[in-house]
Amino acid sequence: MAVTDLTAAPTPGSGAPGVLRRTVRAPQARVGLAVLALVVLAAVLGPVLSRWDPFTSDVTAFGRPPTALHWFGTDSSGRDLFVRTLVGLRTSLAVGLVAGPLSTLVAAVVGAVGGYLGGRVDRVVVWGIDLALVLPSFYLLVLLAPTAGRAGWFAVALAIALLGWMVMARLVRAQARSLRRRDFVTAARFLGVPTGAVLRRHVLPHLASLLVVDATLGVAAAVLTEATLGWVGLGLGPPAVSLGTLLAAGSASAVTRPWLFWFPAGLLVVTVLATSLVGDALRDALDPTTGTAGE
Amino acid sequence: MLRFLLRRAAGYGVLATVATALGYVLASLTLHPAARYAGRTPPVPPSVVHAELAALGVDPGVPVPARLWHWLTELVTHGSLGLSVRGVPVTAEIAARAGTSLRLLLLGSLLGALLGVAVGTWGASRQYRWPDRVTTVGSFVLLATPPFVLAVVLMTLAVRLDSAAGRTLVPFTGEYTPGLAGGWPAQLGDRAAHLLLPTLCLALGTAATWSRYQRAAMLDVLAADHVRTARSMGHTRRSALWRHGVRVALIPMSTFFAYSFGLILTGAAITELAFSWHGMGEYLVRSVVDDDVNAAAGTVLFTAVLVLLAGVLADVLHAALDPRVRT
Numbered sequence: 355m356a357v358t359d360l361t362a363a364p365t366p367g368s369g370a371p372g373v374l375r376r377t378v379r380a381p382q383a384r385v386g387l388a389v390l391a392l393v394v395l396a397a398v399l400g401p402v403l404s405r406w407d408p409f410t411s412d413v414t415a416f417g418r419p420p421t422a423l424h425w426f427g428t429d430s431s432g433r434d435l436f437v438r439t440l441v442g443l444r445t446s447l448a449v450g451l452v453a454g455p456l457s458t459l460v461a462a463v464v465g466a467v468g469g470y471l472g473g474r475v476d477r478v479v480v481w482g483i484d485l486a487l488v489l490p491s492f493y494l495l496v497l498l499a500p501t502a503g504r505a506g507w508f509a510v511a512l513a514i515a516l517l518g519w520m521v522m523a524r525l526v527r528a529q530a531r532s533l534r535r536r537d538f539v540t541a542a543r544f545l546g547v548p549t550g551a552v553l554r555r556h557v558l559p560h561l562a563s564l565l566v567v568d569a570t571l572g573v574a575a576a577v578l579t580e581a582t583l584g585w586v587g588l589g590l591g592p593p594a595v596s597l598g599t600l601l602a603a604g605s606a607s608a609v610t611r612p613w614l615f616w617f618p619a620g621l622l623v624v625t626v627l628a629t630s631l632v633g634d635a636l637r638d639a640l641d642p643t644t645g646t647a648g649e
Numbered sequence: 650m651l652r653f654l655l656r657r658a659a660g661y662g663v664l665a666t667v668a669t670a671l672g673y674v675l676a677s678l679t680l681h682p683a684a685r686y687a688g689r690t691p692p693v694p695p696s697v698v699h700a701e702l703a704a705l706g707v708d709p710g711v712p713v714p715a716r717l718w719h720w721l722t723e724l725v726t727h728g729s730l731g732l733s734v735r736g737v738p739v740t741a742e743i744a745a746r747a748g749t750s751l752r753l754l755l756l757g758s759l760l761g762a763l764l765g766v767a768v769g770t771w772g773a774s775r776q777y778r779w780p781d782r783v784t785t786v787g788s789f790v791l792l793a794t795p796p797f798v799l800a801v802v803l804m805t806l807a808v809r810l811d812s813a814a815g816r817t818l819v820p821f822t823g824e825y826t827p828g829l830a831g832g833w834p835a836q837l838g839d840r841a842a843h844l845l846l847p848t849l850c851l852a853l854g855t856a857a858t859w860s861r862y863q864r865a866a867m868l869d870v871l872a873a874d875h876v877r878t879a880r881s882m883g884h885t886r887r888s889a890l891w892r893h894g895v896r897v898a899l900i901p902m903s904t905f906f907a908y909s910f911g912l913i914l915t916g917a918a919i920t921e922l923a924f925s926w927h928g929m930g931e932y933l934v935r936s937v938v939d940d941d942v943n944a945a946a947g948t949v950l951f952t953a954v955l956v957l958l959a960g961v962l963a964d965v966l967h968a969a970l971d972p973r974v975r976t
Contacts, residue, residue: 488661488668488956489949490911492918494675496937497945501679521908578795582919585797586934605801609808619798627793634789 465526757851765859
């Protein structure tokens with residue numbers, strides 16, 4: 355029974371409803387969640403409800419500012435910018451939702467294995483992380499971007515995830531190292547629980563809060579990275595539409611036709627801001643040291 | 650302390666060498682130099698394409714390890730990074746562009762770090778009161794704004810200012826006004842004016858990141874026993890904060906500097922592109938667009954050296970702030 359007590363006591367998963375309640379209680383999280391819900395709703399429903407198609411031109415309106423007919427105006431070939439922005443938002447959100455959690459997964463596996471096993475494996479992991487940190491990941495991403503961009507949004511998301519896990523892996527490794535020495539992990543080890551099961555059942559659940567926060571913030575970071583790659587002109591190419599490709603097309607005319615730049619840019623900033631507000635509130639709710647001082 | 654620094658520097662050197670080699674391999678695998686010659690009228694004979702690519706050392710017929718070995722031996726024996734597809738030595742091109750990037754990087758990151766540390770300290774010392782709230786919201790908005798959007802915001806503001814003043818107060822395209830009359834004071838002033846917006850663009854983004862970390866580090870320190878002890882020994886709040894708080898909070902920040910440098914480099918590359926500066930960021934993007942393996946590998950090497958220097962600098966700062974690592 356002593357073993358169950360040791361393993362049961364510090365399981366953080368048991369506080370999940372409390373975490374959710376604490377998160378939602380923070381005003382910044384409420385604002386973030388509400389805005390995020392609106393953004394997702396717009397991305398899902400907007401293109402369906404709009405009377406315009408993202409790829410066909412309205413030959414009566416070339417490069418027009420916003421009107422009642424075209425809410426965000428039209429581009430120089432007469433395509434409706436409202437529907438294009440929302441379709442682009444769909445792509446950007448998809449990239450973010452794949453790349454953010456995926457990079458967290460890589461970080462969790464690499465970091466937990468290195469930190470928990472220690473010894474030679476750990477040295478290889480640390481060396482690998484340091485090596486990957488010597489070159490700014492964005493520079494490597496720029497090299498990979500044309501290849502990934504030709505293959506579609508999923509490949510872009512993969513590339514972003516593969517180059518975005520290093521810092522988190524370091525944190526996970528440090529945590530896993532300290533967990534290794536805790537009583538409940540030692541107990542499980544001496545009871546003959548296989549290494550994989552110890553990692554899955556006892557080490558990773560304790561890192562859950564860290565990982566959830568990282569995945570949330572990773573979504574925001576991936577959306578930003580995709581937009582930046584697109585703006586540079588190296589991400590997805592036509593006919594694919596993302597916030598990045600729209601910004602690439604719009605930034606040249608930010609002065610003459612401001613709506614082509616400001617609508618996608620504004621939506622990008624709002625989406626990223628809302629996601630990071632939620633991620634930050636999650637971190638506060640999950641971090642035991644923060645307490646309730648903020649309320 | 651010297652031994653500590655030397656050991657760290659040697660470690661960085663090995664890492665940077667391996668990373669550069671990997672960068673070269675990645676560039677060789679993802680870029681297709683032969684594509685430049687495809688679809689031309691009149692068509693370029695395959696033998697000519699082959700000869701041109703072989704002269705650059707990027708012949709796809711040669712296995713990548715052999716090409717890497719050739720590139721590395723050229724670098725070590727002649728200090729040469731090969732020719733770019735335009736026939737210019739990559740080292741010459743880097744020498745011409747490095748100053749542009751370094752000027753922006755140095756000013757932007759220094760200003761950003763100072764601003765970030767100041768704002769973070771200010772916010773932490775007034776936790777949950779209005780200075781903290783305002784700076785937190787501000788840094789979140791800045792962190793959600795990519796540098797190229799921030800650049801357009803700054804440019805739009807500058808245009809407004811200029812039209813209000815009736816003349817160009819803040820020039821922002823390129824590094825200087827071409828063909829400007831006047832002696833060196835006018836030239837210097839012109840360059841400084843051109844520096845203003847890009848530096849601000851980079852510094853604001855950097856400051857936003859730094860202020861968050863400084864705030865967190867500062868809050869940790871403010872709750873620590875030694876600050877309370879300092880207060881109980883009669884230090885004023887201000888003196889306890891500065892002498893015992895900020896210094897200790899800066900220790901983790903020196904490690905963070907090494908990490909965040911990659912971010913600063915990225916921000917600088919995007920800022921350069923946004924303001925049409927001909928720096929290393931632009932060189933990298935152009936090398937990818939041009940399928941220029943040597944130029945891309947040269948940029949990767951340049952970046953690795955910068956990151957290495959930043960790592961050594963972070964260690965020096967760490968050793969200066971924290972006596973425990975000086976053994």
